[in-house]
Amino acid sequence: MTATSAEKPMDSSCLAQLVPLEAVLFDIDGTLCDSDPIHLLAFQQMLQEIGYNGGVPIDEEFFVKHIAGKHNDDIGDYLFPDDRVRAAKFLDDKEALFRSLAKEKVKPIDGLCKLKKWIEDRGLKRAAVTNAPRPNAELMIEILGLSDFFNAVIVGSECEHAKPFPDPYLKALEMLKVSKDHTIIFEDSVSGIKAGVAAGVPVIGLTTQNPAHLLMEAKPAFLIKDYADPKLWAALEDIDKKAGRITA
Template identity: 65%
Template sequence: MTAGENSVQSNKSIPDLAPLEAVLFDIDGTLCDSDPLHYTAFCQMFAEIGMEVPDVEFLSKNIAGKHNDDIAAILFPDDIPKGLKFMEDGEAKFRRLASENLPSIKGLYKLTKWIEDRGLKRAAVTNASKQNAQLMISKLGLQDFFDLVIVGSECERPKPYPDPYLKALQLLQVSKDHTFVFEDSLPGIKAGVAAGIPVVGLTTNYPENLLMEANPTFLIKDYEDPKLWDYLEQLDKKREEVVEKQPLEFPNNLGYPNCKREEQEILVLEFENQIQTGRQMQAFVHETKNK
């Protein structure tokens, strides 16, 4: 079964997600511009074993965003153990390179502040190894930002299957109808779409026409893209409208009547100003119920 089968692709736009509950991020190429480092590590590894280095287009279409087991099978279909060892050594080279320099995607910290200011839940969801994921998040200073980190190897199936994103929704206890994803690769976008979550794709390293094949909600260049902030502004406005229409909730034992929001707000003020003791509270509630 492919990721597209049994897909529950969301047709929601970002503003329609209000009130937003959570934001999910891929890591490689989404939080940081790590793909050039992966390519450098690949080049060094291929040179060491005397193999021709695949071109960037091949890597983009066949390697980027995939789980290491799948990459090993693509590069060494006749010798999987050799492929797995190759990937393990390549990951070690990548970590050395990333430890020296790991640039964040432009505008990342502006976006993380927006998310923190609104108290949203957040998770990193990646096909990278756990070691790589932890290193990149640490180098970016985001250890305290994420509520949890989901890696593909800890799921039944990695991306492009929806399992990692479905696991994130389950653990965060949020709805796909009030969550969206940031992704930069074809497998990653397919995974989010198959999980029924709107996906914002980043054209960090891959052409728009390639990413559009996976049906993202829309594409952005980076986190300073005006298109993204226009949608987030609409989302804030939509949230205010949704909240304004929701009735205030009161404990049943207080006996507040069902009434318009404006009347409820007046009752709250009266309660705060007049009720000082348990006896006074009971008297006030009794009067309110009998009006």
């Protein structure tokens, strides 16, 4: 793959080069909502029940290294390398437990409502792009009140390759009929950022759960704490200025 501008280090001021901005793409877990702690809890409970790791609950470091942002097939191969049938059954049960817990625990990332309005006011296209199973994705979007917000929901398992491959983001660009040169991605995981960068789209990383130094290795445009971060709004103001929405 030829190197793209999105593979080079950027800063928030460089997003103005995307004008006219056409679309905004979002991961879901850890990006729309801080759901990783719920996933961690579900994995801890279920792995402890089967005596994994000698019955000692997995910790956050293990979760970040081996589970967060990864597709379930890859997680299953790691946890149960010699038994794919068991892996599939375990992960189906884990997702059911996650959905049960999520109904009471899922909350939006700070500033998401403000960013949603900014996107809607400018008439931008938007899609959710996730490695989560579709029932999880649709449940979280519903809980967050975003069912009417997204034009499309792209699921990694429904593409030829899931993240960290670019396929899900390339499919989103195709479905929305937008250019990678006029699109922004929001992601919170190393695999997600790698997928966006490989698709040639600038990625803004969120430090919701994963360490900043690990996220930076995946080459995002820049990192933010959440959608209320002043760095994000300075970048969006630069986009508006170049688009003629704000006079200098």
